[in-house]
Amino acid sequence: MFNNNFMIKSKKILIVGAGGFIGGHLVNRLLKDGNSIVASDIKPKEYWFQDFPEAENHYAMDMKDISNCRKVVENIDYVFNMACNMGGMGFIENNKAECMQSVLINTNLLIACKEKKVQRYFFSSSACAYNTTKQKDVFIEGLKEEDAYPANPEDGYGWEKLFSERMCRHFQEDYGLEVRVARYHNIYGPYGTYDGGREKAPAALCRKVILAKKENLETIDVWGDGQQTRTFLYVDECVEGTLRLFESNHSDPINIGSDEQVSINQMIEMIENISGVNSFNKNYQLDKPKGVRGRSSNNDLIKKVLNWSYKMSLKDGLSKTYKWIESEMNQKGSNINRFTKS
Numbered sequence: 001m002f003n004n005n006f007m008i009k010s011k012k013i014l015i016v017g018a019g020g021f022i023g024g025h026l027v028n029r030l031l032k033d034g035n036s037i038v039a040s041d042i043k044p045k046e047y048w049f050q051d052f053p054e055a056e057n058h059y060a061m062d063m064k065d066i067s068n069c070r071k072v073v074e075n076i077d078y079v080f081n082m083a084c085n086m087g088g089m090g091f092i093e094n095n096k097a098e099c100m101q102s103v104l105i106n107t108n109l110l111i112a113c114k115e116k117k118v119q120r121y122f123f124s125s126s127a128c129a130y131n132t133t134k135q136k137d138v139f140i141e142g143l144k145e146e147d148a149y150p151a152n153p154e155d156g157y158g159w160e161k162l163f164s165e166r167m168c169r170h171f172q173e174d175y176g177l178e179v180r181v182a183r184y185h186n187i188y189g190p191y192g193t194y195d196g197g198r199e200k201a202p203a204a205l206c207r208k209v210i211l212a213k214k215e216n217l218e219t220i221d222v223w224g225d226g227q228q229t230r231t232f233l234y235v236d237e238c239v240e241g242t243l244r245l246f247e248s249n250h251s252d253p254i255n256i257g258s259d260e261q262v263s264i265n266q267m268i269e270m271i272e273n274i275s276g277v278n279s280f281n282k283n284y285q286l287d288k289p290k291g292v293r294g295r296s297s298n299n300d301l302i303k304k305v306l307n308w309s310y311k312m313s314l315k316d317g318l319s320k321t322y323k324w325i326e327s328e329m330n331q332k333g334s335n336i337n338r339f340t341k342s
């Protein structure tokens, strides 16, 4: 049930993947709420999106090595596993073996948590865990939690997420480690990747529009025919939902996503409006990675279990994201986050 004495305070919390997009936002929030944070990431310091000196930071630490897990899990109350080798469709479709090796991070962390008697563990799963045969049409019904089975997830990345969800479940059943599992639906916002190959559609399309406007181009490239659909959730909402879930008693996987389903063309139109440019010609690249045809989140369960729903519209979230990417591009020219090492 929803706990009204929200939020987590004065705890010692380990965040793995803290140098990444959602991990960085989570560290920020938990520090503000008065917790003591241990932050780790495989990425060296210069590739962290956000880096807070108040936290105990472990740069270039690989959790596929269990000795690293054992080291940082010592004396920790809660663990958030936000780490995996991932990206948008351009990355996960071409790096399936890399994506699947993230199973080692989750497995090693669970073992270390069990040994060191950590109270509660969070695993960041994905909408890619859902059965792909249920996502073959545009504007499908929102995916319900039970739609992950029978299993036929996104190849590579989605299989790793589904397997790791189950690993969490069995650690709770067999060893009493409390687990919480969220299935994130395409989270976007500032302090994330917008170029270099790992970027997802919202950031990639903001970048393309900003560049086209800057260089007076008439056309932008779009992967697929633009009619494929998705839902996108702003990162602050994702962090809020994650913390509320963490405090709840719900241990089965649950959607954290938006149900504002749009086609990629509709999202581009929103971005064009934000940019103040009327419209660019579209070069539809049908040979690029497209993923599933349609995807949306059904939010009945999270509303029931947490009595909570996100508020930020896609238009408002894109506007914030666009501004951040534009200012980064003005300062740096391109995204510094080109970290590709596994």
Ligand code: GDC
Residues within 6 Å of the ligand: 086, 087, 088, 089, 090, 092, 126, 127, 128, 184, 185, 186, 187, 199, 200, 201, 202, 204, 205, 221, 222, 223, 224, 228, 230, 264, 288, 289, 290, 291, 292
């Ligand atoms: O990359 P993504 O945001 O991942 O792509 C959404 C759709 O946007 C795809 O059909 C893609 O072809 C289209 N698209 C059009 N132009 C572009 O320039 C572009 N770049 C990108 N990247 N896409 C473009 C994601 C996973 C994540 C995560 C979420 C969970 O799948 O990649 O790792 O797990 O799902 O929902 P998407 O939504 O297919």
